[in-house]
Amino acid sequence: MGLIAIIGGTGVCDAAMLDTVRERQMDTFYGKIHYIQGTYKGKDVIFLPRHGKLHSIPPHLINYRANILGLKRLGVTAILSTTAVGSLNREFKPNEFVLPDQFIDFTKNRHTSFFDGGANGVVHVDMTEPYCYSLRSAVITASQILSGYTVHSGGVYVCTEGPRFETPAEIKMYEKLGGDLVGMTNVPEVCLAREAEMCYATVSMVTNFAAGISPAALTHSEVVECMEQNSQRLRELLMKTVEIYDSDMDCECRHALREYGGFMV
Numbered sequence: 001m002g003l004i005a006i007i008g009g010t011g012v013c014d015a016a017m018l019d020t021v022r023e024r025q026m027d028t029f030y031g032k033i034h035y036i037q038g039t040y041k042g043k044d045v046i047f048l049p050r051h052g053k054l055h056s057i058p059p060h061l062i063n064y065r066a067n068i069l070g071l072k073r074l075g076v077t078a079i080l081s082t083t084a085v086g087s088l089n090r091e092f093k094p095n096e097f098v099l100p101d102q103f104i105d106f107t108k109n110r111h112t113s114f115f116d117g118g119a120n121g122v123v124h125v126d127m128t129e130p131y132c133y134s135l136r137s138a139v140i141t142a143s144q145i146l147s148g149y150t151v152h153s154g155g156v157y158v159c160t161e162g163p164r165f166e167t168p169a170e171i172k173m174y175e176k177l178g179g180d181l182v183g184m185t186n187v188p189e190v191c192l193a194r195e196a197e198m199c200y201a202t203v204s205m206v207t208n209f210a211a212g213i214s215p216a217a218l219t220h221s222e223v224v225e226c227m228e229q230n231s232q233r234l235r236e237l238l239m240k241t242v243e244i245y246d247s248d249m250d251c252e253c254r255h256a257l258r259e260y261g262g263f264m265v
């Protein structure tokens with residue numbers, strides 16, 4: 001049986017939306033992960049707070065490889081994550097949700113692959129469709145069932161190294177390159193999930209217009225405040241998606257390393 005996991009970002013650090021919760025930890029080749037094993041309406045769900053349960057791990061220091069490998073080892077076949085983002089696109093306003101379908105990587109100092117040569121070999125994974133179409137569709141369907149949600153389907157997520165916010169000049173450049181959203185955590189998470197042959201989608205919550213578009217200077221507390229204000233709605237959207245999504249269904253994402261004989265780290 002395939003499991004679904006939720007990776008909670010800023011504002012979604014606890015598993016309060018699950019019916020039962022058990023705190024667990026696991027050692028992986030890349031380090032220890034802390035996660036929650038829980039259930040929702042009788043379905044097993046794994047919850048992993050990306051920044052730690054006290055939001056103490058900054059975006060550039062998250063152990064993305066341990067997180068994704070740990071979830072793979074637990075039998076997770078699909079990951080639904082949340083990401084707080086700034087918007088570069090006037091159509092995507094604060095308090096609205098976006099389901100990115102592409103990303104542009106501006107990170108600098110992260111381990112972006114399980115395949116660093118040596119025993120694990122060299123793999124060049126296809127990234128034509130980085131975010132799972134079926135999982136994104138399930139989120140759209142969930143939002144329609146719940147009603148009252150603005151969920152934009154598709155958008156380009158620009159991932160920066162952080163932890164600082166961007167300069168207005170950087171934002172202008174990202175806009176020219178086709179970016180819609182800017183955040184600090186989706187890469188390499190989405191890339192590693194693909195290498196590990198798991199379905200992956202992220203629900204981006206727009207917390208602010210990006211630097212230079214917003215008339216005022218940005219603060220982390222405005223991001224956290226916006227996430228907290230919308231956290232209940234976001235959680236309801238996640239859980240409705242979990243309820244309707246069939247994590248046993250086969251999907252092309254689960255065969256991303258077919259030409260290499262599958263994921264075998």
Ligand code: HPA
Nearest residue numbers: 084085086182183184210
């Ligand atoms: N920039 C980068 N990351 C973010 C932002 C932003 O404006 N808002 C929320 N996360």
